[in-house]
Amino acid sequence: MAGGGAPADGGGAVTRVLIVDDDELIRVGLRAIAGAQPDIDVVGEAADGAEVPPLVAKLRPDVVLMDVRMPGIDGIQATRHLLATSADPPKVLVVTTFENDEYVYDALRAGASGFLLKRARPAEVVDAIRVVARGESLLFPAAIRRLADAYGGRGGHTARLPGPPLTEREAEVLRLVAAGRSNAEIAADLVLGVETVKTHVGNVLAKLGARDRTQAVVLAYESGFVTPAG
Amino acid sequence: MARVRVTAAIAPLVSGTTYRRGVHLLLGGVILLPYLLLGVVFADTLAGPREERSAALLLLVAAAAIAAVPAFLRGTRALEIAAARALLDVDLPDPPPGRSTVETRVRGALWFAIHLVTGGLVAGGLLLALPMALVFAGGWLGLTTDASEGLRLGPLDEGDTGWLTVVGLALLVALGYAVAGLGALAALMAPVLLGPSTAERIAALEAHAAGLAERNRLARELHDSVGHALTVTTLQAAAAREVLDTDPEFARRALAAIEETGRGAMAELDHVLGLLRAPPPHDPRAAGAAPAGGVGGASAGAAGAVGGAQPPRAPQPTLADLDRLVADARAAGIDVCLDRPASVDGVPAAVSREGYRIAQEGLTNAARHAVGHPVSLRVAVSAGALAVELINPVGAPASSAGGDAARPRGAAVPGEVTVRGGVAVPGGAAIPGEVTVPGGVAVPGGVVVPGGVVVPGGAAGMGGVAGQGGAAQRGGAAGAGGGAGWRACGSGLRCSVVR
Incomplete structure (x- = not known):
């Protein structure tokens, strides 16, 4: 669980990846980059969101690299459908061409676990896949904070999160989660053990009634608990 | 402090603005001259023998009518606008191309009349004040002339040369202030009377x-x-x-x-x-190349495309996606016959997207207004030009196409509606007989429908007429394309892809 993102921790566990993009050149490129890693196995490709559910059922990927703009079923709809209908859905890592893509926030609301720019360096691409596969961190472009501001950041710190009130420590952890920090990073920031952080995160999710970190972050932004400034 | 006030007081007299505006006003006086001469001639005639009066009156009416015409002309207004810009320092836009409204013409004529009258007053004042000042000053300097002999001006007579000089100079100064005031007033009024409505x-x-x-x-x-x-x-x-x-x-x-x-x-x-x-489509420089109808089409299409608050999430489709579009249309129950080149790779992407939109809009319209009738969609790429043509028989009377109301209900009119759009490629040959708009959609002299789709020869649903045109065009296309499949499409049969 070291923050470095090296494949060492999994002890040989391979992350199965499905690539969804309407452009073949993008699929081929992502496949070459991800497939070159010993701990990542690209198990399939799809050119349209409509192909995703059957492929997911058949191939059982751990992570879906999902393009947003596709003819037919776009990445947002596909993500929403996937996470709503699968019993054990894969993590969705949305890949976008533009950092300021107005649909990034939609993807977050749909339940995507992270974001990746297609122009990211190969090391960032594989790191993102690993981090999302571990299910512990969100990868944000800076733009998401501005978008979140437009949606729900007006409330400042007069937060009214749903559910029972968070302890001061839990609130701190939620802010760091919303900032895209991993458990290990939060542990380092707060001088806590990683297991303690995991416990705090679990408590936060339970109190908010959130399915996962993504939902918790959406709530944090929309309630105004977290603002772009802090 | 007092000095500042004096400077401010004489500023209008030494300002270049005043003199430019004075020239503008005098121009009005110059234009007034022929009117004055005409007036003098008629006044003489009317004062003359009784038997000549009725003819003169008739002539006067005709002359007045003719004399009034220039005031209402577009060109006169354009000249006045140019003069006001140059001499009054007023920022006025060029008059838009096309016919002016009555209101605009009346405002222009009013300005013209006011310009002439004030110009005449200023010119008259100048003709009065300048010689008087010169004569008085000349008398004061001893350059005696006969002009002031026997003069009585209130308490002054010809001997009071010093005082008369003062009066002459005062007249000039007063004229200067009058010109400054009238000029400022003209500058204020110009936007009201010469500006756009x-x-x-x-x-x-x-x-x-x-x-x-x-x-x-x-x-x-x-x-x-x-x-x-x-x-x-x-x-x-x-x-x-x-x-x-x-x-x-x-x-x-x-x-x-x-x-x-x-x-x-x-x-x-x-x-x-x-x-x-x-240059943008509405730019006057481009107006010659792109008649108003075509421009409207491009603009309307653009407005339609941009009207939605959010850009489409999917990538913008091009003609390469035509097969998918046609497949969708067929799935929706439209019998589409597609004739397209084997490859549309040579079409620039922006033009290709435009062409796709035309085809899409046409098929949508066909689905709406010609349910159950076969549709022929032809896409042709030639050197530097892309033509998109969509033909379908006029729908059942129940359909709501614009021109249907013109036909008696229940009477099925044989004929076809042709929707045709071409896209011009800059630097390339435009489609013959079709208007081209940079980056826009070509309109073959037809009605422009928002979305960039055009119906040649009139409103959609005008049945026979448009259909005739469509049929003629189709024949030509069959010859050019050499596709027997294209001709077969007209009889409504199986859809085929030519080439």
């Missing part, structure tokens, strides 16, 4: 907004397409570097893809930047 201003703003919207759309599409291309090249390069040692064949293919993508993106940049640099 509210309707013209709204039309200009709308045209401007439509032009901007069109440019915005092009810019956004450019950003999307070139951004995508750059992303592809970046990703392919990254992947190639990653596997260079283990899979050199992949690296080779990636390099080829990068080259192709880069080349395509460059071509797209060239093309769209060319469109963006072209």
Whole structure:
């Protein structure tokens, strides 16, 4: 669980990846980059969101690299459908061409676990896949904070999160989660053990009634608990 | 303090603005001259023998009518606008092309009349004040003339040369102030009487907004397409570097893809930047090349495309996606016969997107207004031009196409409605007989429907007439394309892809 993102921790566990993009050149490129890693196995490709559910059922990927703009079923709809209908859905890592893509926030609301720019360096691409596969961190472009501001950041710190009130420590952890920090990073920031952080995160999710970190972050932004400034 | 006040007081007399405005006013006086002469002649005639009066009266009426014409002319207004801009320092826009409204003409005529009258007054004042001042000053300096002999001006007579000089100078100064005042008033009034009317201003703003919207759309599409291309090249390069040692064949293919993508993106940049640099459609300089109907089409299409608050999430489809579009239409129950070239790769991306939109709009309209009738969709690419033609028989009377109301209900009129759009390629040959708009949709002399689709020869549903045109066009196309399948489409049969 070291923050470095090296494949060492999994002890040989391979992350199965499905690539969804309407452009073949993008699929081929992502496949070459991800497939070159010993701990990542690209198990399939799809050119349209409509192909995703059957492929997911058949191939059982751990992570879906999902393009947003596709003819037919776009990445947002596909993500929403996937996470709503699968019993054990894969993590969705949305890949976008533009950092300021107005649909990034939609993807977050749909339940995507992270974001990746297609122009990211190969090391960032594989790191993102690993981090999302571990299910512990969100990868944000800076733009998401501005978008979140437009949606729900007006409330400042007069937060009214749903559910029972968070302890001061839990609130701190939620802010760091919303900032895209991993458990290990939060542990380092707060001088806590990683297991303690995991416990705090679990408590936060339970109190908010959130399915996962993504939902918790959406709530944090929309309630105004977290603002772009802090 | 007192000095400042004096300076401010004489400022109008020494300001260049006053003299330029004075020239403007005097111009009015000059134009008034022939009117005055005419008036004098008629006054003489009417004062003359009784038997000549009725003829003179008739002549007077005719002359007055003719004399009034210049005041209402567009050209006169344009001249007045130019004069006001140059001499009154007023910022006025060029009059828009096309016919002026009655209101605009009346305002222009009012300005013309006021200009002439004030000009006449100023000229008269000048003709009075200047000689008097000169004569008085001459008398004071001893340059005696006969002009002031026997003069009585209130308490003054010809002997009081000093006082008369003062009076003459005072007249000139008063004239200067009058000119400054009238000139300022003219500058204030010019925008009211010579400026664009509210309707013209709204039309200009709308045209401007439509032009901007069109440019915005092009810019956004450019950003999307070139951004995508750059992303592809970046990703392919990254992947190639990653596997260079283990899979050199992949690296080779990636390099080829990068080259192709880069080349395509460059071509797209060239093309769209060319469109963006072209003068906007409403620009008077472009008006000669693009008649109003065509411009309206492009603008309306742009407005329609931009009207939605959110850009489409899917990538903008091009003619390469035509098969999918036709498949969708067929799935929706439209019997579509598609005739298209084997490859549309040579069509610039922006033009290709435009062509796709035309086909899409046409099929949508066919689905709406000609349910159950076969539709022929023909896409032709020739040197520098793209033609998109959509023909379908006029729908059942129940359909709501615009022209249907003109036909008696229940009478099925044999005929076809043709929707045809061409897209001009800058630098290339436009489709013969069709109007081209930079970056826009060509309109073959027809009615423009928002969305860039056009119906030649009149409103949609005018059945026979448009159908005739469509049939004629179709015959020509069959010859050019050499596709028997195209001709067969007309009889409504199976859909086939020619070539």
